[in-house]
Amino acid sequence: MAEQELHFTDEELNEIEKIKAKFPTAKAATLRVLWVAQKKYGHVEPEVQALVAKTLDLPESHVHGVASFYTQYYKEEMGKFVLDVCTCLSCQLCGGYDVLHQIEDRLGIKAGETTDDGLFSVQEVECLGACGYAPMVQITNGVYANNLTEEKVDKLLENLKNGKMPEFESMVMRQNEKRIKAATE
Amino acid sequence: MVEDWKSYEPLLIPDIPNLHKIDVYEDNGGYEAFRTVLGDQDKWSRKNVTEEVKAANIRGRGGAGFNCGLKWSFMPEPDDRPRYLACNGDESEPGTFKDRNIFEFNPHLFIEGALIAAYAMSIDTIYVYVRGEYIDWVNKFEEAVEEAYEKGYIGNNILDSDFSVDLHTTYGAGAYICGEETGMLESLEGKRGYPRVKPPFPAQKGLWGNPTTINNIETLANVPLVINNGAEWYQSIGVEGHTGPVLYGISGHVNKPGVYEYPAGMPVMDLINDVAGGIRGGKKLKALIPGGASTPILRADQLEGVSMDSNSLREAGSMMGTAGMVVMDEDTDMVDLLWRITHFFHHESCGQCTPCRDGTGWLEKVMVKIKNGNGEIKDLDLLLDMTTMMEGRTICALADAAAWPVRHTITRFRDEFEARCKKSVHAVA
Amino acid sequence: MPEVFIDNERYEFEGDHMALQFILDQGMEVPFFCYHPSMSIPANCRQCMVKAGQYIKDDETGEYELDENGERKIRWFPKMQTSCALKLQDGMVIQTQETSEEAERAQKDTLELLLINHPLDCPICDQAGECPLQIQTYKYGPEGSRFEVKKVHKPKRVELGPRVTLDAERCINCTRCVRFTEEISETNQLTIVSRGDKNYPMTAPNQEFDDPYSMNTVDICPVGALTSTDFRFKARVWEMNQTPSIDITNGKGCNIDLWTRDNQVLRITPRQNKAVNDYWMPDEGRSAYELFNENRASRPSIKLDGSNQSNTSWNNAIETFAETIEAHSGDDVLVIGSPHASVEENYALNKFFNLLGASNARFTPHIIDGYGDGFLITDDQAPNTNGCRLLNLNETDHKDLATAISKAKVCIILSDNLVGRKVVAASDLGNTYTISFATNMTETAKASDLVIPITCVAEHAASYVNIDGRIQRSFPAKETKYTNRRLNLEMSEGRLDRYGTNFDNWVSEEHKVDCLPLWDFLNKLAERLGLDYHVNHSRTILAEISSAIPSFENVTFEKMDEQQGIQLNLDNQKIKQK
Structure with missing residues (x-):
């Protein structure tokens, strides 16, 4: 990372104040401020952790312990798109590993690696709570791509290469026929 | 066992387009329960609300199945300390994907339930903790919270009453253990999600040492139904000992996976064959995990006449858990399945307690050995012995949750495991 | 009930x-x-x-x-x-x-579960011999392991800070070290990082574990995960003797143990005393062991030509000392006691020279304002300032002491590095005949005309009154040229003492310092001067103090041993010494 000192903008500091106001202690804001920092820098490398600690006036060790406990924080720089492929239980049963291997194959990297062009990272992750829409992938801690097939995975990669993120997909309960109708109209 | 389920109309997620918008919710009777309670505080004293909810016996939908109203009654009398309701939307048990539907399709029902709970327990601050991966649902839910603030359902002197409460939404960053109630409290306090030693229980010393009650999202969504219709009505849905509507999350090898809302006590085979459209590709059913990864697996032949309620599932040799049903067809490799489950718990153990920290890793490593064809029969016995070394020996139930699938998958599919093991080189005497 | x-x-x-x-x-x-x-x-x-x-x-x-x-x-x-x-x-x-x-x-x-990911490297682990994991495994553990798969690997030989080394593979994640920095030293320098069986304690990235109490984590680590960088690989626990003592590096008087092997102190660890230091001590106090081993004053030395000191015999030292005294009247002699020396030494010295007509001994406290932390580190750099006060030595500030030195013809200094701590300059001692009773060859000793080597806290039994007025005592932990572990019942005997011989390569006569307890030297000097002065042991000095000075009433070694020290009344400081 660059030598220059990291800092939050006034806007970000405002957001942090709002987060702090939710809780009786500054410590409670640790997770959320790490998120703010990750959104800004794309990772929470040591310097970023130190910034969070300084901003909240907390021991750096505390922030480091927290950052290393939670898997969604990127402890190092990742690709522009991080593909979190669920391979857990229902996704395992429904081809999660096929999706993982297909992505590894297409991008020429293994799970845990980043492509040379810095565009993609691939990770094998635990259950993301989309079991009925397996197999699935979460993109950079954001949107879910559900019910994947070989074609859909290729299309997804293609779209991402062109900078097009998938849209949020509402998975309406099959019993809610009116809702489904309303959604498709 | 519930038989007339085909005529059931969803209550938690009714078929009303745009119900997530507060106007639509209000037009359909939304916030009536909360208004009723605040409007007639003599009839609906804090104690009476708790009693009504207790009588309804809403069994906790987060997995433990504990009577919600009874849990509320554990809160001490108010003193000068702050009091908290922590709503658990961490939903991380593999096979479970129900609460996100409430956030997306009927958030106000849950908010209303949480507000009534807060009223009943004299709570001044509600926290809703959602898993970090659900950021899209967090954002949707926060819109609903904003609407509720604007309409004056949350805030100071709500609906001109003397009741005030705040509701804050926050989220995690990837840790299954934060779904454990005290692990969630630690995470809410901004720390590593290490579950706490109990006692003291959260009702005595919860968030920042103050009285706290923790409820699951779906559990709280049931509360307005109870207030509107009464405990007796609620008790008429489902089966004896387990009542009310349940969000069943059906996944795995079925034709129509997804979340379905039906009464508790649904016949398992009806859910698989009728509701979820049967096994994919016309294959045969092999096994079912009824309530999330930690609940013991049941073989197809164990499912005859079993219904999705705690009594029936206990008799069958499993548990209701989160009602996240994972269905497996005849081609499923049980060794692979169990290995992946052990991998999950190894990955998610917080690392505090010895039996879980070191036990989950050992389980996975032995499973890898067996999966790769290098296992021996003695490894199966070792695995079974390790489950007794882990179960009931830790601060929270993660070690139990890791041990049960191992014990039950091996004992219920022993042949399949033995077949993967190397032949013994010793002659059998 | x-x-x-x-x-x-x-x-x-x-x-x-x-x-x-x-x-x-x-x-x-x-x-x-x-x-x-x-x-x-x-x-x-x-x-x-x-x-x-x-x-x-x-x-x-x-x-x-x-x-x-x-x-x-x-x-x-x-x-x-x-x-x-x-x-x-x-x-x-x-x-x-x-x-x-x-x-x-x-x-x-x-x-069994604790051991599966533990490296089981006891043969090369410093903790072996005093390791709760090792001990309890022998007592309560399984006979073997059923673990036949790969262990988790973690960082080894990590220098967490200047004094503590981490082997994360040995760690059992008890979190004692992390809790210590959160709850006791309150520096919050450590945390557990990662999750599950990848857990281990660590500082924040790019931060040092330089907590002034960091080495307490080594003591409380129940395995060999945290070891003392200084003590690593120096000695096995069972080769050492463990002797109770008092930390002399500041005014708190932390209760400690001296760990010796072959008459060298190899490490210092805290000894529990609820009333003083609980289970803890500052890191600073632990390096004091070097004072006991190195740069010691051994054999008397004397300045013969100009500023060059050379060793001399005890007889010559006594003769020179006696002649100097005899050549001067009591008024010419300035006696300087020391907050760095024990109650018994200060009393014996003062009494001896009072008998010779010298006025009451002076002393000057060794205080650095703002140095203390309100916990176990004190402004007071000496272990016995209150002891000097209760003995009614003449408390003198730096300036007055320097003036007094400049006026005196003979100046007798009891182990206090007045030059080193800038009370006087070495040159200020040039105008007076300076005799130092010294444990170490400090600047002051080096500037003296005659140096009498005396025993240090590790070599004698003596008491010290801490900043809170608690009197506590030491035990002899290492032999001098003139003491013998087997004959001195106060000294502990370790395995090597009992079974080692002088022909073994772990026994070195050089580790025995050629020095005497102050009171023994004074006995010899009294004999030469024909003075009616004789004490057998610091115990008898204390008995005399106890009967002469009300502040010390009923104070005995035995009572101190039973009660882990005795609280004295600090208000009662007016009694003059005889």
């Missing part, structure tokens, strides 16, 4: 007790790792499992319910309990590993 039943024995208790501490207090044992009596209880190691239950009492009669055999009915708790976090209740029944096979099995299981 409420009662509990532990391993079928009845015990009464009052107030709040956790089962584990209560059991330990009764002199019984349950194995544990994470529990520490002075820190919070995380109950995470799961080693102290016991079987517990409750005798069932009839609500109406208050009597215990009996079964058909007339035995009390027990409702066992559904799970094994960690005794550290199990609060005693009236009528509780506890079965430890002594009486419950289930408890024994649970403890054995935990040890």
Whole structure:
């Protein structure tokens, strides 16, 4: 990372104040401020952790312990798109590993690696709570791509290469026929 | 066992387009329960609300199945300390994907339930903790919270009453253990999600040492139904000992996976064959995990006449858990399945307690050995012995949750495991 | 009174007790790792499992319910309990590993699990010999391991800070070190990082574990994960002698143990004393061992030509000393006591020269304002300032002392590095005949005309009064040229003392310093001067002090030993010494 000192903008500091106001202690804001920092820098490398600690006036060790406990924080720089492929239980049963291997194959990297062009990272992750829409992938801690097939995975990669993120997909309960109708109209 | 389920109309997620918008919710009777309670505080004293909810016996939908109203009654009398309701939307048990539907399709029902709970327990601050991966649902839910603030359902002197409460939404960053109630409290306090030693229980010393009650999202969504219709009505849905509507999350090898809302006590085979459209590709059913990864697996032949309620599932040799049903067809490799489950718990153990920290890793490593064809029969016995070394020996139930699938998958599919093991080189005497 | 039943024995208790501490207090044992009596209880190691239950009492009669055999009915708790976090209740029944096979099995299981990812490198581990994991594995662990797969690998030989080295593979994640920095030293420098079996304690990235109390984590680490960078690989525990003593590097008087091998002090660790330092001590006090081994004043030395000192014989030293005294009147002699020396030394010196007509000894405190932290580090850099005050030595500030030195013809300094701590310059001592009683060759000793080497705190029994007025004492831990471990009943004998011989390569005569206790030297000097002065031992000096000075009334070594020191009344400082 660059030598220059990291800092939050006034806007970000405002957001942090709002987060702090939710809780009786500054410590409670640790997770959320790490998120703010990750959104800004794309990772929470040591310097970023130190910034969070300084901003909240907390021991750096505390922030480091927290950052290393939670898997969604990127402890190092990742690709522009991080593909979190669920391979857990229902996704395992429904081809999660096929999706993982297909992505590894297409991008020429293994799970845990980043492509040379810095565009993609691939990770094998635990259950993301989309079991009925397996197999699935979460993109950079954001949107879910559900019910994947070989074609859909290729299309997804293609779209991402062109900078097009998938849209949020509402998975309406099959019993809610009116809702489904309303959604498709 | 519930038989007339085909005529059931969803209550938690009714078929009303745009119900997530507060106007639509209000037009359909939304916030009536909360208004009723605040409007007639003599009839609906804090104690009476708790009693009504207790009588309804809403069994906790987060997995433990504990009577919600009874849990509320554990809160001490108010003193000068702050009091908290922590709503658990961490939903991380593999096979479970129900609460996100409430956030997306009927958030106000849950908010209303949480507000009534807060009223009943004299709570001044509600926290809703959602898993970090659900950021899209967090954002949707926060819109609903904003609407509720604007309409004056949350805030100071709500609906001109003397009741005030705040509701804050926050989220995690990837840790299954934060779904454990005290692990969630630690995470809410901004720390590593290490579950706490109990006692003291959260009702005595919860968030920042103050009285706290923790409820699951779906559990709280049931509360307005109870207030509107009464405990007796609620008790008429489902089966004896387990009542009310349940969000069943059906996944795995079925034709129509997804979340379905039906009464508790649904016949398992009806859910698989009728509701979820049967096994994919016309294959045969092999096994079912009824309530999330930690609940013991049941073989197809164990499912005859079993219904999705705690009594029936206990008799069958499993548990209701989160009602996240994972269905497996005849081609499923049980060794692979169990290995992946052990991998999950190894990955998610917080690392505090010895039996879980070191036990989950050992389980996975032995499973890898067996999966790769290098296992021996003695490894199966070792695995079974390790489950007794882990179960009931830790601060929270993660070690139990890791041990049960191992014990039950091996004992219920022993042949399949033995077949993967190397032949013994010793002659059998 | 409420009662509990532990391993079928009845015990009464009052107030709040956790089962584990209560059991330990009764002199019984349950194995544990994470529990520490002075820190919070995380109950995470799961080693102290016991079987517990409750005798069932009839609500109406208050009597215990009996079964058909007339035995009390027990409702066992559904799970094994960690005794550290199990609060005693009236009528509780506890079965430890002594009486419950289930408890024994649970403890054995935990040890098997603890060891699967532990490197089992005891032969090269400093902790071996004093390792709770090793000891408890022998006592309660499984005979072998069924673990045949790969262990987890973690960082090794990590220098966490200037004084502590981490081997994360040995760590059992008891979190004692992390809790220490959170709850005791409050520097919050350590955290557990990562998750699950990848967990280990660490500082924040790019940060040093330079906590002034960092080495306490080495003491409380129940395995060899945290070791002292300085002491690493120096000695095995069973080769050393452990002698109780007092930290002399500041005014707190932390209770310590001196660990010696072949008459060298190899390390210092804190010794528990609730009234002083609990289980802790500052890192600074631990490096004091170097003072006991290195740069010692050994054999008297004398300035013969100009500024060059050379060693001389004890006889010559005594003769020179005596001649100097005889050549001067008492008024010409300035006696300077020392807050760095013991009560007995200060008293003996002052009394001796009072007998010769010198006026009351002076001393100057060694205070650095703002140095202390309100915990165990004090502004006072000396262990016995209050001892000097209670002995009624003449407390003098730096300036007046320098003036007094410039006026004196003979100046006698008791182990106090006045030059080093800038009270006077070495050149200021040039105009007066300076005799130093010295443990170490400090700037002051080097500037002196005659140096009498005396024993240090590690070599004699003597007492010190700390900043709070508590008098505590040392024991001889290492031999001098003139003492012998086997003849001196106060000295502990270790394995090497008992079985080693002078022909063994671990015995070196060079480690014995050629010095005398101050009072022994004064005996010899008195004999030469024909002075009626003789003491046998610091014990008799203290007995004399005790009868002469009310502040020290009833103070004896024995009482100090029994009570881990005695609190003196600091207000009563007006009595003049005879």
